[in-house]
Amino acid sequence: MRTLIAGVGYSNLSDLSVGPLVAEQLGREEWPADVEVDDLSYGPIAVVHRFAEAEPPYRRLVLVGAVDRGRQGPDIRCYRWDGVLPPPEEIQARVAEAVTGVIDLDNLLIVTGHFGVLPPEVFVVEVRPRATEFGMQTSPAVTALLAEVRRLVRGIAEGAPGELGCCVGGAGGRALAE
């Protein structure tokens, strides 16, 4: 099963840069031939083009990133994306953001989802950031989670996600690190 593991986020924004950081770390590890690791932090529209042309198509996508949901929650949330899209006006706004430089995990899912290019299985491993200002290092709390994040990603990419306890639905996703 052709699988892509990808980080999403800006560089040098402390914990908000977990996506690119984990992608870089995972890229140095050994993987089966059908698993690729990359950084998709170059804009959702360019990612749309990439998925649209992938041959053979990817069957599974595992995205890693940090998202500040603005409230307390589990440190790591791992879920299968349900593919539910917002109303067209919001999609339009997200496309406008995407082409004007916004790099964001939600944006990536919505824009690529709208254009129908995502692989059939999309999983997200989401880290709750503590430090969100400019910085080349993650906070101690998030640094301590990185090994668990990598383990979860590997499990999803190589195994059967259901057995790993990933739950369906982002907002209601069960915390794995609790």
Added chain:
Amino acid sequence: MCFKNLPIEFDAQGKMHLREDAAVAYGLRERPGGSGPRTLSEEQVRELVARNGYIKDVDFDPVTRVAGALAFHAVADLKERKVLAANSMATLFRGYEVIMLGRDPRDAIFITSRACGVCGGVHAVTACLALEMAMGLVPPPLGVVARNLMLAMEFQYDHPLHLFLLAGPDYSRQLVEQTNPEVWEKAAAYRAPGRAWHGYETVGRIMEDLNPLTGKLYVEALHMTRVAREAYVVLGGKYPHPETIVPGGVSTTISLQTFNEYYVRLQKFFDYAKKVVAIWDDITEFFYAVNPLYKQVGARPASMIEVGIWDDPDAYDATYANCDHWGERRWSTPGAVIDGKLVTTKLTAINAGLEEFVERSYYEPWAGGKFATDPLGNPLSPYHPWNKETKPKPVGQNWKEKYSWSCAPRWDRQTVEAGAYTRLWVTAAAQKIRPNPFLEATGRSLRFKLPRAGLPEVELEWKIPEVWNAFERNRARAYAIAFNALVSMNDWLKGLDLLKNGKTEVATPFEIPKHGTQVGVGFWGAGRGWLTHHLVLQDGFVSNYQIVTPSTINASPRDPWDNMGAYEEAVLNTPLLETFTEPAKFKGIDILRTIRSFDPCMPCTTHIHAGDRTITREVNTCACGAED
């Protein structure tokens, strides 16, 4: 004599001097003769709102389909169908000027590049130009050509976005049918004059494909952004935020293969330009035909400024002393246009006429300035960027006092605007474009000879319009795609010549001066027009760095004399032609068309309400509108 308000006169040699009779040089007391409309006082508006149910406060916060955070407040008389008051607000402080203080000047390339998620390459180049001037560093010809080619292609990303993703939906069936059903009915039956080029039988069919998300023109624009990006990275290696832009040229290896790969992408824009120009000609002429009052939507005096872009490798020497010469040798001529008249093409005069005011912005004023003159001895205002200090001071919003993070740039103390269209206007009027096979300026128009690709060769002509409004901004933006493509073609041929003659150097080595004071200015342009970086170095470090972007100019609030900014003027002049049965159903499409025609690029902060949660995102991208 190009200055009407500043106390500057020219001697017989063309050198500028402060006028001897100027009572107080650069004083703020005397009100310059503003060319824009005057607005009602806040008290008058309040009184009208109180006694008239048709007077409505219209707040767009944020204005959607623009890059970043722009809010706009208007007071509209829905019975008389006119706008009574207008305020443009940049709602975020970014502070690149503050970030740059005390840094190694080379950081400017990479830090200021982050000012915009679209325009990173132009900020990087503009920073390099400022450094080249400060260091006396001249790039080799192929380095100049490579920069030109990259930047022309950067704009080919920008223009389709504006025309089909950001402004375009305002003319789509989806919106027109809602806001002006009678216009849609006419469009459906209106034969499109440009159908041989764009393939649409009626304007209604064009409008259908302008529909957001699903329209073919919308989706095609997304595809063309990819073509432009590919062409850019063939030369520049990476985008956004290229790392190959360096003072003294570029740091990539350029070969015949590079040029061939670039050309494969470039030629796609020959046909795209033919199609897009026909589409926007047809849209514009259709609206004028349906209702001539559309000519007043977004109208304001044709007063605009431009510093030019795309250097002549045989003329550019990076010096301020020769900037009038190398500026006029650019493919896009520098210039100031006031009330439709070109008043100068000299970069020294354009620079001397520039001031920035903060009386209506969230900043403290600064005292005096270090530079009474530019490096040639021409007088400079204490409000000039080389003299400016950025001192943020957020306070509560008050329309009569401070209400924006954008400052108020003015030229000769007049409200001006900037845009890709300004390049066309100045270049057409100045007739200084150097001889070439593809572009010709007639004084009243700019002619483009687009080569054959999939579509036949054609000569297009953009004419300086009789009225300056939202439709003409968009129409000119379409022609700007042809302009970029043919600038690229000229530079591509020049680059091949250089390669053929063995002139393959792309960069000149440099060292940062360790002692003394050096000044430089990058005169360049973003996809949306004017871009300058004013730099002061002190003992090897940045002691002042000031960025003026097109959206800072266009989104500006009022100035010390209460003259409005360009968005504000244009909205105030806009008739409300939307069809609505009651005030509650008013959408403000004419106001939005006006604002979006400028292609605002503001600092990005987005507040998103998603079900039971509110996500506040602050993202490190477009800061074009309020970088100071």
